[in-house]
Amino acid sequence: MTIWLPELAHRPGPKYRAIADALAEDVRSGRMRPGTRLPTHRDLAWRLGLTVGTVTRAYAEAERRGLIAGEVGRGTYVRGAAPADVGISYSPADASSQPALIDLSLNFPVIPGHEAELAAALGRLAGRGDLAALLPYHPHAGRPSDRAAGARWIGRSGLAVEPDDVAVTAGGQHGIVACMAAVAASGDTVLVESLTYPGVKAAAALLGLKLVGVAIDEEGVVPEALAAALRTTNAKALYCMPTLHNPTAIVMPESRRRAIAELASSHEIPVVEDDCYGFLTPDAPPPIGALGICEGLFLTSLSKSIAAGQRIGYVAARPARLERVTQAIRATSWMASPIAAAIASDWIGDGTAERMVRERRAEAAARQRMVEAALPGGRAPGGAVSYHAWLTLPDRWRADEFVAEARRRGVAVTPPTAFAVTRQAAPDAVRICYGAAAGRDELARGLEILAGLIEEHPAMAASIV
């Protein structure tokens, strides 16, 4: 029998998890080969000076991660396929507790980083000889050069704006807060799609706004539902995601955009349009704000197209409204970081950003094909390239049960309640994000688990006593 002794000294946190982590490492490195028998619970507990219960829990955790399997009378063995298969993915909820979790729950860019591009941009900025100019306070809406870069970036979507129409924000979430503060005050109602981006719910809670969900169909906001909501709520604005709605990936056709804009115009309310994913679909219809029908506030972010840690986004609005947006930027962050904005401007200016977008789109398309092949229900509506798919579950599955069981098997997906404005609005569907998986192999493993699970019956899948 192999006397396997895990090295625990440098591992913080609960001992059971440290043992499971050590085992995962040893399996990955090949130190523990498939078929290797592990010490008994009692033996390992004695050698490590721990309780048998701790070792039992550690082995259970290792089994949950697919590292080992136990057979009554034969002991516990390292599993055959485990070594290369065990993925480590980032789990923001508790990075250390789920080392083997395949996280398909968060909308990350499909390519995580561009170190060489960052180094090159920093070199270029340093080479200009005025690096210190980035260090003082600057205007709240951003430096003219960064607003110009923002106008150029927004122009890709089909909305032509001047640099003076643009404010630089510290990412899309900041843009949402600034726009919401610019269109409504505490106690006011803002209309949103009945499933909306969770950050909007957070912004509304912060600002004391009431969100009212408007029904959506396969083309997005339903005009009749919007008309009814406008009649009955005294809403101050509509926030929506016409291109690649999060979570359903719906792209509103132009006719629907026009209908929405007409209604907004007749009730004299602005439409806050979030285009964070628009870069993925260059052939999307024009933004609502570009139709010239109603007042529009357009917001976007570089988080999905370039880098989330950069925290740069842009808002475009007509002058009086932009002034309100700018006041909100001042109240919340004074200004977006000029250093981060300068890097963005450099990338937008020299074409690096455009190249990153092309690479991201290609990787997203490849991953999307994998999702569609593994989960036929996971097709993005209209076949648009997206970072996420909305998977409607078969009748037998309730979304919360599916999410819990998927997580138990090592895959995180997002439940509908995260997006629903009211409990009733949460259908039995889940969001699957392709970008958070570290690579296509990891995505494939996650999809395989989900595809297997969806075929099962919940009553057979759950082991509840």
Ligand SMILES: Cc1ncc(COP(=O)(O)O)c(C=O)c1O
């Ligand atoms: C629709 C939508 N808007 C805004 C954001 C926020 O983006 P950022 O990371 O730039 O704050 C996200 C992030 O997931 C999003 O999905």
